[in-house]
Structures are given as structure tokens and as C-alpha cells.
Amino acid sequence: MKKRGRGIGLAFYGTGYGNGFPDVSRARIRLLDDGKVGIYVGSTEVGQGAKTVLMQIGAEALKLDVEEIVFITEDTSLTPDAGTAAASRQTYNTGNAVKIACENFIERLKEIAKEELNLNSSYGLKVEAGNIFLDFFPQKKISFKELSKSYGSGNIEADGEFVAQTIMMDPETGQGAPYWPYTFNACGIELVVDTLTGLVEIERAVFAQDVGRAVNPHLVEGQMDGGFAMALGYILFEDLNLKDGKIYNNKFSKYLIPTAMDTIKVENIIVEDPESTAPYGAKGIGEPVMIPVGPAILNAIYDAIGVRITELPVTPERLIKAIQEDNERKEEI
Amino acid sequence: MRLDVVGKNILRVDALSKVTGKALYPEDIYMENMLYGKTLRSKVPHAYIRVDTSKAERIDGVIKIFTHKDVPKNEYGVVLKDHEVFCSQKVRRIGDPIAFVVAKDLKTCHLALENIRVEYEEIEGVFDPIEAMKDDAPKVHGDSNIIYHFKIRKGDIKEGFKNSHVIVENTYKTHMVDHAFLQPESGVSFIDEEGRITVIVATQYPHYDREEIASALNMPEESVRVINANVGGAFGGREDISLQIHLALATKELNRPVKTVYSREESFIAHAKRHPMIMKYKTGADRDGKLLALEAEIIGDSGAYASWAMNVLRKSGVHASGPYEIPNVKVDSIAVYTNNPFTGAMRGFGATQVPIAYEQQMDILAEKLGLDPISIRLKNMFRKGSVTATGQVLTESVPLQECLERVVERMDFPRREEAY
Structure with missing residues (x-):
């Protein structure tokens, strides 16, 4: 028999290494040839979109087109340490470091422009679209290109560092402020359980994710779709078949992960509520996007068939067994 | 707040190279004079071991077999240094690295692995x-x-x-x-034009990898360089060291490029x-x-x-x-x-x-x-x-x-x- 159910899951997630551990990101900005600006930062593009997002943050801070930016992340001999691409920390932590480095770079450019333009002060100078100028007397203007030509590539530079604020918890009571910031989300699932085969078919998923501010909405949605699929695999499919320390399902013919055939179009809702300590308000969402999906599926399974699943994964065999055990319990009563 | 770039759906900067197959992963890299490396791993979950590599070393085309004796500082780990680069006395899980064979080609690597004798004195394990x-x-x-x-x-x-x-x-x-990332672990090591031990790898944190390599090899960090190629998914599974130290050690000793590629099965037992x-x-x-x-x-x-x-x-x-x-x-x-x-x-x-x-x-x-x-x-x-x-x-x-x-x-x- 096919039974339909709906479930909800909420979650929150704290960003960063946490618990007072020094969580540091660094970035370096350099004026390169032809007025281009190089951003050097040792943060890894693991597919989450770090390169694109950090470039957008840099472009925003420098008031420059992304095409004018050269972004280097790949080599420890060229880039300062920006911490690990984990803990959902690159957008918030390294984003802040890039923004701070860009602001320092702008100050440096203004100092140089003051000399080059024979001004009394750098006060009031603006930096936009690759030019440093005075609004009220636009003839006083020098471009990034001109500065590249006279100073050479890589000779005008500035660094930026961001250290996250967290407070170590008391070892006996756990009182402290271990992470900052937190992100929040909610996922609703509608599914159908086939009580004969034990198969669970997800029919609808509505997923709302707090992002502070979306730097790149398409990339946020990409993460939400990916987090949903990963949670689907976690709850319903993936099983290492681990016995006495040995993994028996050690290839994808046995270790099943969702394919495009198993997933659905998730109705993603991006919720924006900018965080004042974040770069332009943006919080990291790489991990939280997988978290509320699992409990929503489990609550929906209960809503459908009245059986609580307390052990993962909910493979068809397990689900059939749980239904049978539940029937036996009810018969006894 | 007026924003010009933040909030825009700018196309991913890495999209074109990835969808056209132009993006290079460590596995795609071949270098002149390059050797191949393969890891010998524990087959049992808990045992004292004795390793004899002498027969394997005599195989034609085997350049060197590295064990714990070859590692200046045989330890690593993200928080506690409880991993050994190669197990010295005891294995604690199936998949623990015991030795690293470097040979002229992969076929020779496999042959050498089969000819390394590991005596396991099994001890009771605990799995719950x-x-x-x-x-x-x-x-x-x-x-x-x-x-x-x-x-x-x-x-x-x-x-x-x-x-x-x-x-x-x-x-x-x-x-x-498992993280089930698309690209199993792979890497290539070589000595760069400035004499640095260089490892091309797909990692989540290149500066951490550099620190661990330098520490295990007892070298200053400036003498080690990590190049992070394209990363085929990670999800946390590339935070611990896998093949980075093995490759760096081999290149340092042999002064030649070395390449290692894990199969999916090896990847399953290699990472967290x-x-x-x-x-x-x-x-x-x-x-x-x-x-x-x-x-x-x-x-x-x-x-x-x-x-x-x-x-x-x-x-x-x-x-x-x-x-x-x-x-x-x-x-x-x-x-x-x-x-x-x-x-x-x-x-x-x-x-x-x-x-x-x-x-x-x-x-x-x-x-x-x-x-x-x-x-x-x-x-x-x-x-x-x-x-x-x-x-x-x-x-x-x-x-x-x-x-x-x-x-x-x-x-x-x-x-x-x-x-x-």
C-alpha cells in the first residue's frame, strides 16, 4: 500500500573552527600589469564556489568589474594562509579577509595618488572602476593602468587579516560562545512510502535557508540542491556494510548514492537577514544545507506510516522490518 | 546598501574549464622521468606487524620501498599526532599504510606489493x-x-x-x-625550479598539507610547496593527510617526479x-x-x-x-x-x-x-x-x-x- 506523509525539520549551524581556537584568514591584493588587480588567497575551490564568491566580494570592495580581477588560490608559494575550506567558513572568514585587504589596498592607492596628483591630502579621494579621483575636480584623476605602468607589476600591494571572534567554553558547564555566526534553516518534505516494497519516494521538498545575504543566489541554490541530495543518500541509501572493521560496500556498484533519477526539483527559498560582522552580510551555508533534510524525511515517514525510525539508513529492508516489528508490537497490545 | 557585484548571479569562474574537460586534476598530470607509487595497507583491523620488503626490492623496476624507517618524523594528524606515516609496530584498522612502493610503472608497483611479506600477529579488536x-x-x-x-x-x-x-x-x-566525492585521491610530486619539494594534490587546505609534509620530513616549510589542482569534491574527506607525505618523501629521496592515483576501492579505505x-x-x-x-x-x-x-x-x-x-x-x-x-x-x-x-x-x-x-x-x-x-x-x-x-x-x- 502507498501511504503519503509530510514532515518538517529545523536546524541551526555554527560557523568556523570555534571554541576560541584562532580562526584566521589572510589575503593579499596586488596591482598587476595593465591595471588588473590580483587577489591572492590560499582558500580552496572544492566545488562550493569559493573562488567566484570571494572574487565577487573583492570586486565589490574595489568597485571593479570581475573581469579586471586575477584570482590566485592554488599555490602555497604565492598565497597567504586562508585556513581550511571547511566549517562553512570561507565566505564569512576569508570573505572578511578579502574585504579588509581590499580596503587596505584602496587606502594605499589613495596615498600614492595623493603624491602622483600633487594633493595636500588623500582625503576625499574616490576609487571606482579602476580610477582614483576627486569628485569635485575630476581632472585630478589617475587610473590603475597608469599606476601599473609607472610602478610595475606587483609593487603596490596590501594585506588583510580576519580573526573570527569566539569564546572557549567552560570545560565543566559548556558555557561560552563557541561559534559565530549561526545560520538557520527549515525543510519540509512530502513523500510516499510503499509499505509492500519499503521504498520511499520523495515527492516534494520545500527548503528555506538563511544566508545572511546571498553573494551569488545561483551558487546558494546549487549548494541547497547538493545538500538535499547528500542528505537523501545519507538517510535512505548509503550503507558501507561495515563488519568487524571491514567495509564491504567499497565501490559505487554497492555503495549507492542518489543519481539524478532519485532526486527531485527542490523548491529553494533563500532567506536574507544580513549579519553585521559578515562581508556584506553574507554567512556560510556549505554545511547547513544538508542538515534539516534528514529529520524532515524521517518525520514524514512517521506521518505516512506511523512508524518511528531510530536507526539509519532507512533502506527498504530496514523499513519493511520496522513496519513488521511495529505491527507485532501493536498485536501484543 | 547599494551593491554592484554582490548578489549577482555571476557565472562560476571555474565553470567553463570544468564542463569542457580542460580543468586539470592531479591525475591528468604527467612529467618527464616520472615514477609511480603505490601504498601497501593493512588487511586486518588490529595486529602487531613485522614487514619484510627484501624480496620485493629485488624485482626489476622497483626503485625503492619506503617504510617507517625512512620517515624522519613518523607522525601526523589534524589535532593529535596519532597517525604514523607508515605503521611501525601496530596496525589499528584495515587500510593503515605500512609501506610505499615506488617503481618504474604501475604493473611493477602491483607486483612488488604482492611480494612484500607482512606478518600479522593479530590482537583482539574493538568495534563497538x-x-x-x-x-x-x-x-x-x-x-x-x-x-x-x-x-x-x-x-x-x-x-x-x-x-x-x-x-x-x-x-x-x-x-x-563516505563522502563519495567524484575524484579519488591522486597526486604528483617533483622538485621545482627553486629546489622545493612540490606536491600537486587536490586538498581542502594546502597550507596545512605543507606544514605536515615539512614536519614529517623535518624540513623548513619554505622548502615545501603545495599546488592545489582542481578538486573533484571534498565534503571534509580531504582534510586529513592521505598521499601527500608519501609522495614528498619519495621525491626528496629519489630526486624524481612520483605519481600516485588511488582506485575507488582504495579511496574508500584511505580517507575518514x-x-x-x-x-x-x-x-x-x-x-x-x-x-x-x-x-x-x-x-x-x-x-x-x-x-x-x-x-x-x-x-x-x-x-x-x-x-x-x-x-x-x-x-x-x-x-x-x-x-x-x-x-x-x-x-x-x-x-x-x-x-x-x-x-x-x-x-x-x-x-x-x-x-x-x-x-x-x-x-x-x-x-x-x-x-x-x-x-x-x-x-x-x-x-x-x-x-x-x-x-x-x-x-x-x-x-x-x-x-x-
């Missing part, structure tokens, strides 16, 4: 974290298997449960899973997994559905090495009470060594497991009280100004209610806002 916590359990490292114990003590749970109208108690179990957790929960609420007390005991199986065990179980503990204001909270989260595959970072990092428990507890409480799942959450959820179980004030950007309301708006959940 609850068993592993007992005093008489076989010890994986040192004299206790308990790595870490995190506690939250807020208010008075006795009082909280005494005043509760309903109490729900359950034990939830989550299992070990998600912590399985046993989560014992007791949650109490008053007649109106307001949460009064939560007690949770969470036991995480760290497998044979600690990796991020402390940080993961800490994160589980901090998130154990969910996004809800609860006056009385007691949490104990404990990380334990076993002889299972080691566990470490994976998307959500300990905060993915706990909602399997706390969110089902919420629905069970609601049902007992005659409330609907939405209403009980609205009565208890974090809002701006809420205080968490660790005493942290959520001063801004807490749009949880908006998240819930926007989902409910579209899904039409049946509502029952008043308790029986």
Missing part, C-alpha cells in the same frame, strides 16, 4: 564504541579509548523533568558513511568517514508544549584515529538541543577510539547527526500533547535575543521563524495550535 569505553576493552592507543568528553550543564534538569507534563525518551543511531553516533535523548515539555528540559548522551565512534573527533563531538554537543530555547540542559558527548575505519570531518561535522534525534523528539512530544509539529516549534524556537544552551546571545540575523513560515506557507501543514 560502548564496548570500547569499558576498562577491560582492547586499547587502540595508550591506556584508554576515550578521546574526549564534552559537557553542557545549564539549569537543573531534575527540576525541569519534574515540572514536565510529558517526557519522551529514545535512543537514535546513525551510521558511518562520518562519525556514527549513538544518541540517547530525554526531552520534557509542559502542558502547553514549552520545552523544560533536555538530556542527551552522544557517543561518537572515532575509529582508529582521532582526526577531528574532539571538534566533531563538541559540535554535536553544542547543537544537541537544537534551535530551541530550553532552560535546563545536560549534554555529554564522548568520542571513542575503536578499530573501525577512522572518522573525521564530513559536511555538518557532528551537527548533521543530532537533528536526527532532536527533531524526531519534537514531533513525538507534539503528538503526545496534541499539538502539530509547526506549533510546538514556534513555541520554542530561537529568535533574535535568544540564549543558547551554552549561554550565547543570538543578537542578530536569526531568521528561523521566517524560514519555517515560508516553508509552511507553501506546504499547507495541518495545524493544531492548542494542546489537548
